[in-house]
Amino acid sequence: MKEKLMNGMQRFAKAMFIPVLILPIAGILIAIGNLFTNAKLLEAVPFLNNPITTGFGTILSGSLVSILTNLGLIFAVGIAVGLANKKKAEAGFTALLGFLVFINAMNKFMVLTETLFVGDSLRGTGQTMVMGVQILDMGVFLGIILGIVTALVHNRFIDKEFNNAFQIYGGARFVFIVLIPVVVLLAIAFSYVWPFFQNGINSLGTLINQSGNFGLFLYGMLERLLIPTGLHHLVYTPFLYSSLGGVQEVGGVLLEGSRNIYFAEIADNSVRVLSQSVIWDARGISKMFGLIGACVAMYQMAKPENKAKARAILIPAAVTSFVAGVTEPIEFSFMFVSPILFVIHSVLSGLSMVVLNLFNVRAIGPNGFIDFLLYNVPLGIEKTGWPMYILVGVVFFFIYYLLFRFLIGLWNLKTIGREDEGGEVKLYTKAEYNEKKTAGIPGVASVMNDNHADIIVAALGGAENIKSVDNCYTRLRLVLGDADRVDEDRLKSETGASGVIRKGDNVQVVYGLNVGSVRKSVDSYLGIAESAD
Template sequence: MSSVSTTSSTGERVLGSLQTVGRSLMLPIAVLPAAALLLRLGQSDMLGQFHWSVIHWDWLASAGNAVFSNLPLIFAIGVALGLTGTEGTAALAAVVGYLVFNAVFQNIIPQVKAADGTFSPDPNITMGVLGGIIIGLTAAGLYKRFHDIRLPDYLGFFGGRRFVPIVTALTAVILGIIFGIIWPPINTGLDALGKGIVFLGPLGAGIYGFLNRLLIPLGLHHILNSYFWFQLGTYKGATGDLNRYFAGDPTAGHYMAGFFPMMMFGLPAACLAMIRHAKFSKVAAGILLSAAFASFLTGITEPIEFAFMFVAPVLFLVHAVLTGTSLAVCYLLNIKIGFGFSAGFIDLALNFNKSNTTNVWLLILVGLVYAVIYYFVFSFFIVRFNLGTPGRGEASTGLSADWILPESQRGPKKVKGETAPVANEAPVATATAEAGAFEDNDTRLAREVIKALGGKENLQSVEGCITRLRLFVNDPDQIDEPRLKSLGASGVLKKGKVVQVVMGTQSDRIALRINRIRKEATPDDVNV
């Protein structure tokens, strides 16, 4: 029995760690939209074709390319920050570590002789963003281990946080040597894997699309994406389907194109189906119409997916299958297009006339077909199995209309007679929720969420992602799910002591406040 318990605990820790890594990848990925916009606008078929006097707009492309050319370093910084709670020392250590690592790595890997007789690193051997992720993980781990280290008095200046960049640099030297030796054969194996996936053609794209959606509840889809978008294949030094697409690779875009029909057409149509079959259509419309528009315009799908993921998991499985078929169909039709942020209208408008975009009009036709498919398939399953999608009621909370609230309506209600803070005056953080008249709404909500999670003593760790809180708790049975739903959570996912609470795009702000409140030491802690 103890062996099973130990194995389960280890598995939960591994899952929690993987989720944390996946979350940390979102910080560096967040810089891509701005970089992609600059890169696209500065190209020769956009603003780059206009020369006004001495102004040449192709400098915009150079600005965007500066980000794409340094993605490994950006990932190193982002991962280190994400894993240490935005500690600047860890970020500095990541910069130092990556620069050292890359210099050593480039000298250890096989060298090729140029026409002038000089030698340079083999350009076909590259770790891409994986090298940055490894150094980011290393810097974060070393920061947690050594940020408060005490050294002998004569070395005291180098103790504490100053020691972290030093030890990271030394570790990076060792890692550079190790990976410089072992990576060339691994690189060959990954190339073979990539060719194997490409060899599978539409089947490979379909499997990727299916797994991309299926892993969302576990938060591991970012790790999968990091391989396909940033590692798969090479073109003029650029690696990954996303990087190669913006570098002009005519073969890139297969692993992004199929998301456009799903995000722009399929899921908005699914929203219409859920509204159509809701018992409380106004409630469903209030929740889903704005989410549908966000999905169409920007490709942000989580507000829709989390609206049915937990109450109707069969719909989520159907959604994952349809996403896989969308990628496969777009591959078969030789539709190629990429995105800097997500597969929404904004990225479609920016890239529809890019030189290596193909069959974009077919993409729109496929999207319209998928809108019809999503509408009728969702309608069938909702009616046939009486699924509890938004607006159809939720018995677990006792709320007759629904339990998925618009973000603007989430959180505890104001107590009658409370005084609002003075205009332009920063809210004052108070010790308890009862004294929280001058706290901002997110802090008030955070206190209520802590109570619903079993109190501060039940929380081992709390992290915020784009749409959810990631928790490691002492006792998952202490979590009050109906209370969390009444506060606006659209779902609670438990895997042993690893818990995810879907709170929407405010999740990161709530997590910051929860961690701030956890550090408070007041006599009222027992009541929180």
């Protein structure tokens, strides 16, 4: 039961990436739109102060803010696509239809039971407008629930076919036929039970907010500690997109979740000081500064004969963490060989958020330095306090550096470059790799042109051992017939994997930002066509 529960949670976590990863793009474009309407910038650069550029900025930021008010629909479609075993496009379309049926069914039922609030403002009533339809305010949870329900029905009935005159009602059409009564009954049921859930969520949010800096510390620490399981985004997603991360009215629209509020506030030039809820998205200190200090410490503590190899591994990993906020290549370099360092890293990550809150800093950098510049600098110091963010980051750089260097030496921790005699650094340098290629080692030439697909498949136990292939932002996620056949050392040494995680028959191989191309190469090698989805 425990294994099934963990597998289910990991699959759900993978599906969450579809809607979650697209939302920062909207945030970046909102920030760009805000550049063209920022009063201080227009004063400094007068030629931008014209109807064309300011109008473009207004349209860009204003249109994208609408995404924040329709997160339920986005999550419903995204999660249904992520959880569908096959015909994912049909699953997403069915989820869209189910969402429309749900909101209208709930609205009509609330009218019949006379529970629909009538008045000028819905604030404090527990109800809201969703796509022009007034229903209970379920926020992003509505999308999550409908996405899961749609996927369950879809996976159960997508292969159902009929003969003769009823043939047209098979497949995806039958899924929708079954989904209609399920969704209508859910709408009726949630009309009664959701207020109780909402009270519980509100109470939890109040408890977290009242816990102040301790709550922030616990949040920041857990968000890092769950990295090995791949479930860490199940910690931060509710805070970013639900009432757990705060509730704030911006421009006459009531928004929930720290990131939603932040995006809306940066698009609204009338907001002078960003909300305190933004601190729940201030996860960039360890990514942009702390782990860089850890990399420097690990490099300096490497054995002299291994420094070149350590440098070849740590420099790309540090640049990726700083620029793009992808930390796993660094974290996996010490997570399993020196777990105490990972615990300390998690503690420092939570502590950095507390320090930012103490200094009233509202800047964020969740996805590295590029995001940091786009999100914060154009808003000015008054709104975000971004110079203090950098100062805090520099301090944490030295804290990480000094702690890692001291503990590595004190306990002789086997970080990169400090392996015992006869051991090896797990990733090859480019020079060594090219040397292998010229030596004519079988399979290496094809690896160069195919992202290691043949070696990856072989190290996973062969094509017959692979049941399904998927990926998230940084990890190749697979379901295998026998996880014991995985050759972790080969994946790390010959394909550049930063780490391998096993949970039953679910295996995750960490490749970083190039995981998308790795996934395509593996699919191509296995003969998996895109149309199979």
